[in-house]
Amino acid sequence: MNDEQFMKQALREAEKAFAAGEVPVGAVLVINDRVISRGYNQVELLNDPTAHAEMIALTAGFNFLGAKYLTDATLYVTVEPCLMCAGAIYWSKLQRIVWGAADPKNGHARMTGAHNPFHPKATISTGVLADEAAALLKSFFQSRR
Numbered sequence: 001m002n003d004e005q006f007m008k009q010a011l012r013e014a015e016k017a018f019a020a021g022e023v024p025v026g027a028v029l030v031i032n033d034r035v036i037s038r039g040y041n042q043v044e045l046l047n048d049p050t051a052h053a054e055m056i057a058l059t060a061g062f063n064f065l066g067a068k069y070l071t072d073a074t075l076y077v078t079v080e081p082c083l084m085c086a087g088a089i090y091w092s093k094l095q096r097i098v099w100g101a102a103d104p105k106n107g108h109a110r111m112t113g114a115h116n117p118f119h120p121k122a123t124i125s126t127g128v129l130a131d132e133a134a135a136l137l138k139s140f141f142q143s144r145r
Contacts, residue, residue, distance in 0.1 A: 001033050003076070003098055003125060003128045004128060004129060006028055006030055006035070006074070006076045006098070007076050007078070007098065007100055007128045007129045007133075008129065009026075009028045009035060009038070009076070010026040010027055010028045010053075010076045010077060010078050010100075011026060011078055011100075011129065011132055011133065011136065012026065013026025013027060013028065013038050013039060013040040013053060013078075014026030014040060014041075014053070014078045014133065014136055015136070016040045017040040017041040017042070017053070018136060018139075018140050020040075020042075020044075020045060021044060022040065022041040022042060022043060022044055022045065023041050023043070023137070023140065024040075024041070024078070024136045024137060024140050025040065025041045025052065025053040025054075025077065025078050025079045026038075026039070026040045026041075026053050026077070026078050027039045027040070027053040027054050027056070027057040027075060027076060027077040027078070028057060028075075028076045029057045029058065029060070029061040029070065029073050029074070029075050029076075030073060030074045030075075030076065031070075031072050031073045031074075032072070036060075036061050036064045036065070036073070037057045037058075037060035037061040037063075037064055038056075038057055038060070039052075039053040039054065039055070039056030039057030039058075039059075039060065040053045040056070041053050042056060050084065052081075052082065052084070052085050053077060053078075054075065054077050054081055054085040054088065054089065055084075055085060055088055057075065057077075058070070058075070058088055058089070058092055061073060061092075062092070068092075069092060069093045070092045070093060070094050070095075071093050071094075071095055071121075072095055073092075073094050073095055073096075074094070074095060074096040074097070074098060075089065075094050075096070075097050075098070076098045076099075076128075077097070077098070077099045077100070078099065078100045078101065078129075078133040078136070079099060079100060079101050079102075079103050079107070079133055079137065080099050080101065080102050080103040080107035080108065080109065080126070081097070081099065081107065081108055082103070082106050082107060082108060083108045083110075083111045083112070083117070085108070086108040086112070086117040086118060087117070089117075089118055089119075089122075090117060090118055090119050093119050093121070093122075094118070094119065094122050095121070095122060095123070096122060096123045096124070096125070097118055097122055097123075097124050097125075098124075098125045098126075098128055099125075099126055099128070100126075100127070100128050100129045100130045100132065100133035100134075101130045101131075101133040101134040101137065102126070102127075102130070
């Protein structure tokens, strides 16, 4: 499978968030071309500001592997991770992070600028199905106005 195929799965998770009235962000965690966990924003459902898609997927991945590090994993997330999620991603020691749409308002880059907040060994790919992820966000916020 390739990045677009896994990002499509993350977009399906984001659509679940949208349907539940949550900001539509989705994530999947992959090892050896196999999805080991999934997550979508559940901030409202759980009444928890830390219940972001990335955090849910990471926690499920740690539990699945019975490990505190995800050194062989790739996280696919539909939107640029926020600073909180970037910190969790750093500590999980992910091998790779792939995201779709940039988030100039709430993404980590707003605070970190050009500094890479992820683990030094991690590789980063951005813009994968960015238009689709951005369109989902735009549609969500338009429906809220």
